[in-house]
Amino acid sequence: MEERDVAAESAALPEGVLADLTPLERDIFRARVELYWPDVLRPLRRLYGARPDFDAWCDRLLALVAHGYQTRPAELRLLDLRRQGQPDWFQQPDMLGYVAYADRFAGDLRGVADHIPYLKELGVTYLHLMPLLKPRTGPNDGGYAVADYRAVNPALGTMDDLAELARRLRADDISLCIDLVCNHTAKEHEWAQRAVAGDADYQAYYLMYPDRALPDQYEQTLPEVFPDFAPGNFTYYEAIDRWVWTTFNEYQWDLNYGNPAVLAELLDIILFLANQGVEVLRLDAVAFMWKRLGTDSQNQPEAHYILQAFRALSRIAAPGLILKAEAIVSPPKLIPYLGRGEATNKECELAYHNVLMVLLWSSLAERRVTLMTRALQNMPPIPGGAAWVTYVRCHDDIGWAITEEDAAEVGLSGPGHRAFLSEFYSGRFADTFARGATFQYNPRTNDRRISGSCASLAGLERALAEHDPRATDLAIRRILLIHNLIFAFGGIPLLYMGDELGLLNDPAYLDDPDRRDDNRWMHRPAMDWARAAARQDWWSVSGRIYHGLIAMLAARRRSAALHAQAGAFPVWTHNEAVFGLLRDSPRGRVLVLANFSERPQTVPGYRLHEMVFGGRLVDRLTGREIESAPGITLEGYEALWLTPLPEIDPVALAAMKTTTEERAK
Ligand code: GLC
Numbered sequence: 273m274e275e276r277d278v279a280a281e282s283a284a285l286p287e288g289v290l291a292d293l294t295p296l297e298r299d300i301f302r303a304r305v306e307l308y309w310p311d312v313l314r315p316l317r318r319l320y321g322a323r324p325d326f327d328a329w330c331d332r333l334l335a336l337v338a339h340g341y342q343t344r345p346a347e348l349r350l351l352d353l354r355r356q357g358q359p360d361w362f363q364q365p366d367m368l369g370y371v372a373y374a375d376r377f378a379g380d381l382r383g384v385a386d387h388i389p390y391l392k393e394l395g396v397t398y399l400h401l402m403p404l405l406k407p408r409t410g411p412n413d414g415g416y417a418v419a420d421y422r423a424v425n426p427a428l429g430t431m432d433d434l435a436e437l438a439r440r441l442r443a444d445d446i447s448l449c450i451d452l453v454c455n456h457t458a459k460e461h462e463w464a465q466r467a468v469a470g471d472a473d474y475q476a477y478y479l480m481y482p483d484r485a486l487p488d489q490y491e492q493t494l495p496e497v498f499p500d501f502a503p504g505n506f507t508y509y510e511a512i513d514r515w516v517w518t519t520f521n522e523y524q525w526d527l528n529y530g531n532p533a534v535l536a537e538l539l540d541i542i543l544f545l546a547n548q549g550v551e552v553l554r555l556d557a558v559a560f561m562w563k564r565l566g567t568d569s570q571n572q573p574e575a576h577y578i579l580q581a582f583r584a585l586s587r588i589a590a591p592g593l594i595l596k597a598e599a600i601v602s603p604p605k606l607i608p609y610l611g612r613g614e615a616t617n618k619e620c621e622l623a624y625h626n627v628l629m630v631l632l633w634s635s636l637a638e639r640r641v642t643l644m645t646r647a648l649q650n651m652p653p654i655p656g657g658a659a660w661v662t663y664v665r666c667h668d669d670i671g672w673a674i675t676e677e678d679a680a681e682v683g684l685s686g687p688g689h690r691a692f693l694s695e696f697y698s699g700r701f702a703d704t705f706a707r708g709a710t711f712q713y714n715p716r717t718n719d720r721r722i723s724g725s726c727a728s729l730a731g732l733e734r735a736l737a738e739h740d741p742r743a744t745d746l747a748i749r750r751i752l753l754i755h756n757l758i759f760a761f762g763g764i765p766l767l768y769m770g771d772e773l774g775l776l777n778d779p780a781y782l783d784d785p786d787r788r789d790d791n792r793w794m795h796r797p798a799m800d801w802a803r804a805a806a807r808q809d810w811w812s813v814s815g816r817i818y819h820g821l822i823a824m825l826a827a828r829r830r831s832a833a834l835h836a837q838a839g840a841f842p843v844w845t846h847n848e849a850v851f852g853l854l855r856d857s858p859r860g861r862v863l864v865l866a867n868f869s870e871r872p873q874t875v876p877g878y879r880l881h882e883m884v885f886g887g888r889l890v891d892r893l894t895g896r897e898i899e900s901a902p903g904i905t906l907e908g909y910e911a912l913w914l915t916p917l918p919e920i921d922p923v924a925l926a927a928m929k930t931t932t933e934e935r936a937k
Pocket residue numbers: 413414416417453520556557598667668
């Protein structure tokens with residue numbers, strides 16, 4: 273029945289908007305509407321189906337989509353064609369992301385274009401530029417308080433500069449990703465300003481309450497995101513005599529997606545940005561998009577419907593665009609953002625694997641991989657059309673997303689282990705290698721999140737300060753080890769700007785009054801171009817990290833078996849310090865072994881045999897042949913990417929060996 277309804281509704285195309293198109297373009301649009309409209313209606317009915325004006329809203333959304341299609345530049349339509357011809361483009365093992373603040377990396381957007389050769393040298397195919405749309409003036413949460421979604425931060429350039437940068441990047445096979453802050457706007461945004469001026473239509477864009485009655489009820493079950501500098505989830509504004517929902521800072525007003533006008537506005541912005549040439553949108557704080565009394569108002573089913581609607585609607589106008597969910601939540605809550613059940617392959621194509629990130633740091637601190645193995649085994653597989661974004665550090669703090677259940681299964685207490693990790697990485701634990709800081713201690717929950725750069729958390733800062741060559745060596749190995757795993761896991765691995773050179777914590781933020789309260793700025797340093805210039809010195813600390821990464825990335829590009837569609841199954845290695853990850857698919861098999869302790873560790877031969885990795889194996893990272901029968905011994909913090917010798921193409925094997933020999937020279 274639904275099929276018929278759909279056909280009938282898709283016939284009601286907004287012909288006026290399409291009038292300027294050629295007959296072929298109109299046919300393409302019609303075909304896409306037919307294809308995607310069921311996926312549009314399914315979530316929309318659940319969100320707004322009970323409203324008497326539901327059909328009118330569907331018409332409105334379709335008109336917006338038609339406008340987005342009509343205004344899509346020809347070269348981007350060509351991109352759409354390419355992407356649809358190779359729908360697994362973002363799952364390829366040659367994908368590599370780089371994340372940077374445009375100003376800290378290169379001054380402004382034009383400066384970024386000048387540094388494309390640096391990105392190419394690293395092998396970058398995807399560039400995420402941190403929030404760059406026009407923020408409010410004054411404190412703006414690192415750009416996550418947007419005052420105008422259709423303008424670029426004037427300090428960085430203009431919308432034309434952004435479109436030009438996207439074009440230049442695309443010419444170099446680099447896809448541009450930017451943030452869309454879709455959970456909240458700055459209170460200076462025009463919608464908020466109109467709301468403040470008393471416009472009831474715009475007041476309905478936000479969640480506003482005349483008194484504390486409802487806010488107090490909500491607060492009973494709401495966590496606090498910034499308990500330190502923005503406690504509570506509501507803020508009183510005298511000008512309107514209202515309590516406004518502000519999950520994050522007071523100046524970030526949560527949007528009300530219960531109102532379809534909000535969804536329509538954001539859809540229009542999505543299509544506008546896609547038409548500037550943005551290929552990936554990082555949808556910020558998506559877990560918070562729907563509120564429900566008596567819950568933590570995170571990860572509600574409706575938040576997923578909103579994302580599914582965004583995806584299906586944007587596919588009609590700009591099928592080349594993909595969506596990335598930023599939901600930094602616990603494992604069972606995280607998986608659904610990549611689509612489950614009837615939404616399989618119909619939600620976000622990408623999501624941050626914050627669980628893997630947390631477990632990498634947890635395993636380094638413990639020198640044990642049992643929790644990582646178990647917790648990752650407990651995560652169900654993701655759809656074939658989706659991929660993880662894997663990373664070791666980002667611009668945010670680290671929150672220990674470890675469930676009580678996962679911890680208990682390996683004999684740990686959740687609260688105890690999380691407290692240990694916070695002690696360890698804030699540098700307060702007696703026997704730690706890390707230098708970091710506590711971000712937002714919450715005395716109510718004893719929750720301590722952590723700030724710090726990859727290198728400082730991995731021990732490099734302390735080792736250099738103590739002029740300890742052995743500790744320096746170990747820190748470099750740790751940095752390379754955790755990157756090795758985000759490269760091997762499948763998906764798009766992200767290099768966070770500066771990590772490729774081992775940049776340390778930067779205390780300069782303490783001098784900036786707009787930033788000094790937020791210690792996440794310690795791990796958002798400016799790019800050190802002098803250090804980057806010295807990267808060819810293989811024996812310097814930065815050079816060792818840089819070239820270590822480059823070598824692993826080259827091996828990754830040569831390994832079709834690491835395609836994101838291949839499952840990533842954690843396996844027990846019978847050695848608690850060695851993580852095992854099996855990547856197995858018709859494209860081939862790789863057994864990743866990674867030693868999380870500083871001492872040599874052996875994986876027994878019988879265990880390799882059991883996993884059908886007996887006989888002669890080849891390490892894809894070096895081309896080295898290894899006999900598995902006596903067991904395989906890994907040096908401290910060493911990782912291997914093993915494939916049985918007979919399964920390796922001889923030409924590929926020769927290439928691996930040659931690269932390693934060249935490196936050795
Ligand atoms: C996301 C961002 C974070 C920001 C928050 C509110 O979690 O990564 O930096 O503070 O959203 O926008």
